[in-house]
Amino acid sequence: MYDVIIRKGFIIDGTGAPPLKKDVGVADGVIVKVGDLSGEGAEEVVDADGLFVAPGFIDIHNHSDSSIFTVPTADNYVTQGVTTIVVGNCGYSPAPITDNNREFLEYSEREFIKEVGGIPWRSFSEYLDRLELLEKSLNVVVLVGHGTLRSAVLGVGEVKPSEKHLDEMKGLLAEAMDAGAFGMSSGLIYVPGMFSDTRELIELAKVVSRYGGIYATHIRNEGVGLLDAVIEAIQVGLASGVSLELSHVKAAGPPAWGSVAKVLNLIEEYVGRGYDFSADAYPYTASSTGLDALLPAWVREGGAEKMIERLRNPDSLNELRGFLARYGIPEEGHADWDKIRISYSESHPEVLGKSIDEVSRMWDIDPVSTIARLLVEDKGLTGVVIHTMSENDVIKAVSHPLVAIGSDGSVMKLGEGVPHPRNYGTFPRVIAKYVRESKVLNLPEAIRKMTSLPARKLGLHDRGLLRPGFKADIVVFNYYTIRDRATYENPHVYSTGIEYLVVNGRLVIREGKHTGAKPGKLLRRT
Numbered sequence: 001m002y003d004v005i006i007r008k009g010f011i012i013d014g015t016g017a018p019p020l021k022k023d024v025g026v027a028d029g030v031i032v033k034v035g036d037l038s039g040e041g042a043e044e045v046v047d048a049d050g051l052f053v054a055p056g057f058i059d060i061h062n063h064s065d066s067s068i069f070t071v072p073t074a075d076n077y078v079t080q081g082v083t084t085i086v087v088g089n090c091g092y093s094p095a096p097i098t099d100n101n102r103e104f105l106e107y108s109e110r111e112f113i114k115e116v117g118g119i120p121w122r123s124f125s126e127y128l129d130r131l132e133l134l135e136k137s138l139n140v141v142v143l144v145g146h147g148t149l150r151s152a153v154l155g156v157g158e159v160k161p162s163e164k165h166l167d168e169m170k171g172l173l174a175e176a177m178d179a180g181a182f183g184m185s186s187g188l189i190y191v192p193g194m195f196s197d198t199r200e201l202i203e204l205a206k207v208v209s210r211y212g213g214i215y216a217t218h219i220r221n222e223g224v225g226l227l228d229a230v231i232e233a234i235q236v237g238l239a240s241g242v243s244l245e246l247s248h249v250k251a252a253g254p255p256a257w258g259s260v261a262k263v264l265n266l267i268e269e270y271v272g273r274g275y276d277f278s279a280d281a282y283p284y285t286a287s288s289t290g291l292d293a294l295l296p297a298w299v300r301e302g303g304a305e306k307m308i309e310r311l312r313n314p315d316s317l318n319e320l321r322g323f324l325a326r327y328g329i330p331e332e333g334h335a336d337w338d339k340i341r342i343s344y345s346e347s348h349p350e351v352l353g354k355s356i357d358e359v360s361r362m363w364d365i366d367p368v369s370t371i372a373r374l375l376v377e378d379k380g381l382t383g384v385v386i387h388t389m390s391e392n393d394v395i396k397a398v399s400h401p402l403v404a405i406g407s408d409g410s411v412m413k414l415g416e417g418v419p420h421p422r423n424y425g426t427f428p429r430v431i432a433k434y435v436r437e438s439k440v441l442n443l444p445e446a447i448r449k450m451t452s453l454p455a456r457k458l459g460l461h462d463r464g465l466l467r468p469g470f471k472a473d474i475v476v477f478n479y480y481t482i483r484d485r486a487t488y489e490n491p492h493v494y495s496t497g498i499e500y501l502v503v504n505g506r507l508v509i510r511e512g513k514h515t516g517a518k519p520g521k522l523l524r525r526t
């Protein structure tokens, strides 16, 4: 007797092999049989005739570290067919907390604290215990952030660690890995990760490597300095032996366009020599981050409070104005204020969706004054969407066999701000736009990049394939109707085409609707 039988769907097993029409039988959260199940009964039978059946999608680059606690039904992800998210990316995780970084983390978690009253953990293992206890609709894999580890020992200033500091960071990292983290991430354009040097990263990556974890890096520069930044990541990989993941591979700003192919060639080269290097990407030509990330390091050093002081000071603001006029945004080597749109602003909801240029005209001030005003009044937490990539580079990244699909988004409530549409549409968009419409990828290959590729990278040995003995994370979708509907102007729209979603053997989506079930698990590295 089965719990669930999915009948007569086209099975795409996640290996990249072409589809075959078969039934899938699930019992006790596990795929028991893939084959002919006619004559067998189940508590729930899904008629998948005409539909495609694949392993649930794994989002290898996600930022729901704390928002999963406030939106545990993860509606904007399960409606994309996602059954597992990997959080703790870009150098940031909300643990471990020490006296050195309490203020920094409480600041970053302001929204979360507003909803739940306070951060109910300190150590990394306490954070994982909370994630484990939480009833949630999808599985969660956690990385520990290098920036968080650094801040836990050194605070958020521009300082170099002594050997003793480095040992303390290694100790906290080992604790996180012991507790079940799958690796470490870095965010080398953010405070405080930007103040680290290559040696610090190598020393920490050695610890990750010892545990067999991954090192996922938001590299130091994704624009004019892209290749140098990739080479630094490769150095860390070579010197530590760690499994390297280049996060959200892209070429930001017209001077860097065309470079993605070079990055991918480099990765290929080292994979050819036996290294475990890979990358992930999302299928959009715009990126999204904090407005503060566009400013030079000297403005941001020491954290938000110090940055706000500098932005309030007419002299340092003038210095910034001169800097941006001469050099542009540090990463991009120029500044295109009409390509940068406000996605989040607590103090000025009227500017959401508008460009820095448009807001400057509204307020009748220059763009740098606009940026300063927003950051000061939002207390540093203004969000932006930046139209910065070329479609050719996006196609190169998304279609490359070593690049998994990662959304770089997070679970969220319908209707808050004007976020990047990737939060709602990443996975269906790859299938709709790059498989069905432009055919730069075939369907089994696209599915492989969403399933077995990230599962193997992470060492999730019982997920990512539709095969007996594997955990029953299964998506059933309509190839002809699957699509992203979220746009830059109107992002809070769920994707369509995901007809059924099974997480650990239980239906989270039935006939396109969330069932309310919360069978998701915290997965720990073993």
Ligand SMILES: [Zn+2]
Pocket: 089, 090, 187, 218, 247, 248
């Ligand atoms: Zn990032």
